[in-house]
Amino acid sequence: MSAEYRTGNPGSLSPEQVAFYDREGYLALPQLLDDADMAAVIRSMQQKVDEIADDLYANHLITDKLEAESFENRLARLFEGKTDAEFLKYGRSWRDRLPGYFDLMANPKILDAVASLIGGEIFANPVYNTRPKVPKVAAGTVPWHQDRSYWPDANANPVITVWVALVDATLENGCLHFMPQTHRQQLLSHHREAYTSTKYTEIDPEHLVGKERAIALPIEKGGVILFNDRCVHMSTPNDSKQVRWSVDLRYQPTDQDPMPQHGVGFLARSDQYPDRVATLEDWLAKRPEHEPIAQLA
Ligand SMILES: O=C(O)CCC(=O)C(=O)O
Numbered sequence: 373m374s375a376e377y378r379t380g381n382p383g384s385l386s387p388e389q390v391a392f393y394d395r396e397g398y399l400a401l402p403q404l405l406d407d408a409d410m411a412a413v414i415r416s417m418q419q420k421v422d423e424i425a426d427d428l429y430a431n432h433l434i435t436d437k438l439e440a441e442s443f444e445n446r447l448a449r450l451f452e453g454k455t456d457a458e459f460l461k462y463g464r465s466w467r468d469r470l471p472g473y474f475d476l477m478a479n480p481k482i483l484d485a486v487a488s489l490i491g492g493e494i495f496a497n498p499v500y501n502t503r504p505k506v507p508k509v510a511a512g513t514v515p516w517h518q519d520r521s522y523w524p525d526a527n528a529n530p531v532i533t534v535w536v537a538l539v540d541a542t543l544e545n546g547c548l549h550f551m552p553q554t555h556r557q558q559l560l561s562h563h564r565e566a567y568t569s570t571k572y573t574e575i576d577p578e579h580l581v582g583k584e585r586a587i588a589l590p591i592e593k594g595g596v597i598l599f600n601d602r603c604v605h606m607s608t609p610n611d612s613k614q615v616r617w618s619v620d621l622r623y624q625p626t627d628q629d630p631m632p633q634h635g636v637g638f639l640a641r642s643d644q645y646p647d648r649v650a651t652l653e654d655w656l657a658k659r660p661e662h663e664p665i666a667q668l669a
Contacts, residue, residue: 383484397555397603416472465501492643497622498635555600
């Protein structure tokens with residue numbers, strides 16, 4: 373790992389932060405992003421909420437689209453009294469190809485932090501999710517799992533998740549919880565959970581023995597949590613009245629499996645080939661020449 377460590381960028385991690393990440397499997401970066409960094413992605417989410425409100429209205433499930441409501445409140449109010457199935461119709465997490473997502477995935481503060489862990493050739497993995505954790509909707513609760521359980525056959529290592537809080541993530545609204553140091557294990561046996569309709573992966577019960585050592589990681593809006601795809605984590609239900617908005621992005625070195633079965637990722641940063649780094653237009657068009665350099669060789 374130290375051979376890949378990149379310093380010298382404005383947002384480079386300190387050696388202590390890299391050591392913490394390597395040891396614990398996760399790292400919190402409070403206040404990494406400011407309102408300007410998050411404005412475009414929030415706009416894209418609001419666009420999606422507009423579309424959902426239009427659909428609910430067209431299907432006579434609401435009589436008011438609540439256009440004046442805030443980002444934190446509107447989706448919660450639109451789904452007040454609705455069933456899990458009515459929410460899950462729109463997906464438990466969203467992966468739309470909207471400009472705001474690219475803006476966030478290409479954010480230099482995020483890429484500087486990731487470069488500290490994997491070096492300056494960075495591929496943005498196709499797996500990214502917007503998580504509107506809506507109060508009282510089952511899809512909000514995510515069971516204990518390793519992200520790697522979603523791509524058990526992929527030859528990609530390391531894959532780093534960058535989880536971004538777009539509102540304060542608290543104990544009440546369902547922040548992330550981690551089992552520290554579990555990233556040192558291989559992929560644990562797991563199954564698709566069957567008590568909600570979400571089909572989230574969940575580690576088998578015998579792996580929950582270390583659960584007492586788990587830590588909760590509340591973080592304020594703009595904070596980011598990096599974690600290894602073998603680090604066991606979960607999130608609790610949203611018991612507040614507002615939406616816990618977050619987005620989870622993933623990055624890996626460019627010479628790894630680009631996981632095309634999950635979608636089309638893009639070359640997010642390249643110290644060696646900066647002219648090949650994807651633009652918004654490349655990403656929107658899913659241009660393959662901006663996939664990892666290894667694919668071009
Ligand atoms: O946002 C959440 O509640 C869960 C996120 C998660 O499990 C992930 O990003 O892997």
